[in-house]
Amino acid sequence: RANGTATMPDASAAEAGTQQRAWSKLRPTTRVVVLGLYFLDLLAVALVVPLLQTYFHAAGVDSARMSLISSLYSGAQIVGGLVMGSLADSISRRTVLLVSFLGSIVSYAMVGLTSSVRLLLASRVLVGLVKQTGTISEGLLTELSPGEELAAQLSRMGSLATVAFIVGPSVGAVLYKTSPALPALAAAAVFVVNMALAVALLPASPPRPRAASAARGRSAWGDLRSPPRPRAASAARGRSAWGDLREVVSSPALWRQLAVSATVGFLMRALSSSHVLGYYEERFGVESYQRGFIASAAGAVAFVAQTFLVGPSVQWLGGEAPALRAGLALTAASAVVEAASPNVWAYLVLAMPLATVASSVIGASSRALLTKSTPKSHVGKVLGAYGVISAALGLASPIAGAALFGWSGVGGVG
DSSP, X not given: OHHHHHHHHHHHHHHHHHHHHHHHHHHHHHHHHHHHHHHHHHHHHHHHGGGHHHHHHHTTXXXXXXHHHHHHHHHHHHHHHHHHHHHHHHSOHHHHHHHHHHHHHHHHHHHHHOOOHHHHHHHHHHHHHHOOHHHHHHHHHXXXXXXXXXXXXXXXXXXXXXXXXXXXXXXXXXXXXHOTTHHHHHHHHHHHHHHHHHHHHSOSSOOOOSHHHHHHOOOTTXXXXXXXXXXXXXXXXXXXXXXXXXXXXXXXXXXXXXXHHHHHHHHHHHTOGGGSTTHHXXXXXXXXXXXXXXXXXXXXXXXXXXXXXXXXXXXHHTSHHHHHHHHHHHHHHHHHXXXXXXXXXXXXXXXXHHHHHHHHHHHHHHHHHHHHTSOGGGHHHHHHHHHHHHHHHXXXXXXXXXXXXXXXXXXXXX
């Protein structure tokens, strides 16, 4: 018996080592799978999102109701983020990813197959609740990547997102010109492919030791599935999250910087003419499907700005604060140029690039100022608080923007 008890741990350790080596070999391939699924997901989204206002406009929705729909979608995203994030921690990120794909299939198929305002609204609420692919993909890459490789993997996610939103809107515009239903149905088909690829290629769980896991607990790379969380611990974490928010806003220095960052983000969203129903059609007389081409052009300019212009501009201007002020001034200048643009080509050549570069500089500068002014021990709390406040302001910014542009007599054509 003594020999037996001595041999069992050795056998378990050997088995654990063999399985861990097998999982180490799987990790690089699985990371490629996750990135591929993420790219296809965003490509499908990019086929339709720039044209969503066109679908709602065709169904008879005016600018005021469109802003309410956008706010409702933001609210669904907040609820969905909390619920799907909790499920990802308690069951499996792979399972939650499949649920996200399935909900997206139904939602985008509804957009392509109906002109009912109620069904279109239901499609946006559904996709807002289940569409957490970016969060889940980031979580998977975090689990699958060694610490020194994580930044590179997350950077690849950003690059893939940019490429998807350069290519997707133009493809969607071409499909829409052929038939209005095609972009949404094509997106649903891509989600079907994505779901099939996830089932076939994404491991349900990596190899893990059996006896050793009970004795030592799960290793960091032991399972794509996160262990179930006790209810009391989850409740404590929920209370802690609200406590963190209260702690952040109670600090005058942090609160001021947080308020500046959130206010700038709110104004940038509310004052963006690209979010106004019927703006391009009424202002420049373009066809609705051409929104996709405009979105692709803006994506290309954003890619160039983020890759080559933002960093050197911040250094040349002497830091993030001067860069933020310069970005705001450039935004005002772009608004003047846009107001004076006689046609869509003047807008595309002058106003849109100015606004896009300004938005890139403002976004990077305000986020850097926020994190730099935060003690390292509080960075997580501050970013969490910023996320909560930004999500809340996301509910109001579409309504504020619609009211402003409606007051000015722009947009809202019915």
